[in-house]
Amino acid sequence: MQNVINFITNSRVWKSFFRHGWPDNPLDRSLVMTTNVFFHLHPVKVNRKSLNWAYSLGLGVISAIAFLELTLTGILLMFYYVPTLERAYGYIITLQTEVPFGQLLRNMHRWGAHLMVLVVVLHMVRVFYTGAYKPPRQFNWVVGVVLLLLTLGASFTGYLLPWDQLAFWAITVGTSVAGYAPVIGNSAKAILLGGPEVGQEALTRFYALHIMIIPAGIALLTSLHMWRVRKDGGLAANEIKD
Ligand code: HEM
Numbered sequence: 359m360q361n362v363i364n365f366i367t368n369s370r371v372w373k374s375f376f377r378h379g380w381p382d383n384p385l386d387r388s389l390v391m392t393t394n395v396f397f398h399l400h401p402v403k404v405n406r407k408s409l410n411w412a413y414s415l416g417l418g419v420i421s422a423i424a425f426l427e428l429t430l431t432g433i434l435l436m437f438y439y440v441p442t443l444e445r446a447y448g449y450i451i452t453l454q455t456e457v458p459f460g461q462l463l464r465n466m467h468r469w470g471a472h473l474m475v476l477v478v479v480l481h482m483v484r485v486f487y488t489g490a491y492k493p494p495r496q497f498n499w500v501v502g503v504v505l506l507l508l509t510l511g512a513s514f515t516g517y518l519l520p521w522d523q524l525a526f527w528a529i530t531v532g533t534s535v536a537g538y539a540p541v542i543g544n545s546a547k548a549i550l551l552g553g554p555e556v557g558q559e560a561l562t563r564f565y566a567l568h569i570m571i572i573p574a575g576i577a578l579l580t581s582l583h584m585w586r587v588r589k590d591g592g593l594a595a596n597e598i599k600d
Pocket residue numbers: 414415416417418419421422425478479481482485488490491495498499500501502503505506509576580583584587592593594595
């Protein structure tokens with residue numbers, strides 16, 4: 359048995375994955391952290407204060423987990439959904455009545471979306487309450503504001519996709535409100551709808567925004583956001599005097 363283990367751990371394939379020895383000394387321990395794509399997101403050293411759960415309430419991390427859950431359930435929903443006026447609503451009915459676990463899948467996506475909006479807002483309130491928007495974190499605050507807008511945008515564009523009465527009228531009202539915005543109102547409404555009223559063009563645009571453009575934006579900016587937390591010296595809790 360030991361021979362087999364030695365053979366595997368000495369092979370080139372194994373060494374190409376694990377580029378360090380067993381982590382029983384300080385060098386190999388730090389190599390484990392820095393050479394692993396998931397572990398390297400963590401700093402090598404963490405300040406004790408930023409580990410205090412009651413400080414951040416984990417709201418940023420919960421926002422990221424909600425986004426991952428939505429991405430996963432959203433990909434599964436895409437296996438069935440067709441963004442056309444004739445088929446979109448029928449798809450929702452089929453999903454809920456015929457597809458195994460379809461109702462659960464739809465509810466996980468819908469409730470996950472509500473949760474993400476709520477948690478992102480609470481995270482923003484926490485950051486404000488602890489004064490973490492102040493220098494040097496002011497840029498990350500701005501990144502956060504864009505993340506909030508993208509989260510709301512994902513929620514808004516997803517709302518139209520079931521193509522039921524609620525969706526149709528909510529988006530009719532929502533895009534009319536957008537039309538009243540000063541200067542950019544009319545153009546924003548025209549870009550969103552792609553026509554004079556909510557119809558196939560709007561459904562196609564909302565679908566593209568919902569499944570590609572907005573999630574890509576959130577994924578990209580969340581990576582930048584986390585990287586900035588590291589570069590700004592970890593959580594603002596670290597600067598609190600004992
Ligand atoms: C998709 C939305 C978001 C995700 C996934 C996210 C994720 C995170 C994570 C994981 C952290 C570090 C841990 C924590 O504080 O819980 C963090 C910190 C931070 N976030 Fe967010 N965030 C989001 C939205 C926002 C918003 C809307 C704002 C404000 C407008 C914001 C501003 C900040 C700031 C300034 C920090 C540093 C906090 C400190 O140093 O104490 N974030 N974020």
